[in-house]
Amino acid sequence: MKIPNSLSQVLTTCYKDLFPQVNEKLEQLKEQANRIPNEELRTQALASIESKTFHCEGGSIYATLARDHWKKAIEFIVAYQTISDYLDNLCDRSKSLDPEDFRQLHEAQLDAIRINPDLDGVNYYQLREDQDDAGYLLQLVEECQRIIKQIPQYDLIQPYIERLASLYVDLQVHKHVVDHERVPRLTTWFEQENDDDDLYWFEFSAATGSTLGIFCLISYGLANERHGRIMLESFFPSLQGLHILLDYFIDQHEDKVEGDLNFVNYYEDESEKVARIGHMIKRARNELSDIPDQQFHQLIIDGLVGLYLSDPKVKEINGAGEAVKQLLQDAGWRAKIVYWNGKAYRKLKGRKSA
Structure with missing residues (x-):
């Protein structure tokens, strides 16, 4: 597979090759999730697949960086993103507010990208009531492990991947504790970890919540290319921050109903x-301007803006029309094309599943 360098190539590759492969893998995971004995774990595993498919679809574009090994990259991306979405659901809808429980759950995300972790007898659920998933989470970890073991000299990129994964895990722990502890924990963490004077604490937090940098590094690794430091610095915080701010933007209504923390609510006003x-769109464009395959990476910005803003959840947000119009203007004409394609794709997909 060639790395797409134009919007038409991106869209064709997504619809013709990547999305069908992603959805095939997700259907297999759905069958496994349906066999989970514990009702709560089964419910959240299925919900994480059914309501967040587009996370895997969107992330799959990075599989093209793996070239001939793109299917292996998709296997990793789907497995790792499914771990992320599943654990996020477990924490969001959890009876527990124990940070140690959340950290133990998310050891799965760290084990998935570590070199030879000890998985013998591991129990990611050991600090919570719901336990029996029939090996579902461990199978996802082992799927990721199977892929990274095929990456030549993985040890050279692993530290950069673990840095991103560790920040992600810290975020999940801090943002899911009891309400009155969340902001103090996040702001203290921000002061300890951030060295970018241009960021608010909640923008830094958002940037840590993306898996895109990990997908990029894994895919390049499968192609026997190692761009560890330059990709870490180019993706974090701007592109990853843009990614998750858009994610929170479309979830505003849903998070309000569920009482979940939403980072875009910390801005002073809509303006x-x-x-x-x-x-953040402008920062991401600038920071991706001098890296390998920069034309491809610039297209990802258009894809992120167009894909997220075309999500049906935007209709539930009061007064979102003007915001969408302005953000599409900021991103440019290619984002607008992705936006209209995204709307058409979701409509078509909805008809097929009806």
């Missing part, structure tokens, strides 16, 4: 919210 996301 600042739109301006800062627009600023």
Whole structure:
């Protein structure tokens, strides 16, 4: 597979090759999730697949960086993103508010990218009531392990991947504890970890919540290319921050109903919210301008903006129309094309599943 260098190539590759492969893998995982004995774990595993398919679809574009090994990259991306979405659901809808429980759950994400972790007798659920998943989570970890063991000299990129994964895990722990502890924990963590004066604490937190940098490094690794430091610095915080701010933007109504923390709510008003996301678009463009395959990476910005803003959840947000219009203007004409293609794709997909 060639790395797409134009919007038409990206769209063709997504619809013709990547998305069908992603959905085939997700159907297999859905069958496994349906066999989970514990009702709560089964419910959250299925919900994480059914409501967040587009996370795997969107991430799959990075599989093209693996070239001939793109199917292996998709296997990793689907497995790792499914771990992420499943654990996020378990924490969001959890009876527990124990940070140690959340950290133990997310050891799965760290084991998935570590070199030869000790998985013998591991129990990621040991600090919670719901236990029996019939090996579902461990199978996802082992799927990721199977792929990284095929990456030449994985040890050279592993530290950069673990840095991103560790930040992700810290975020999940801090943002899911009891309500009154969340902001103090996140702001203290921000002061300890951040060295970018341009970021608010909640923008830094958002940037840690993306898996895109990991997918990029894994895919390049499968192609026997190692761009560890340059990709880490190019993806974090701007592109990853843009990714998750858009994710929170479309989840505003849903998070309000569920009482979940939403980072875009910490902007002073709608005007600042739109301006800062627009600023993150510009920062991401600048920081991706001098890296390998930079034309491809620039297209990802268009894809992120168009794909997220075309999500049906945007209709539930009061007054979102003007914000969408402005953000599409900030991103440019290619994002607008992705936006309209995204709307058409979801409509077609909805008809097929009806």
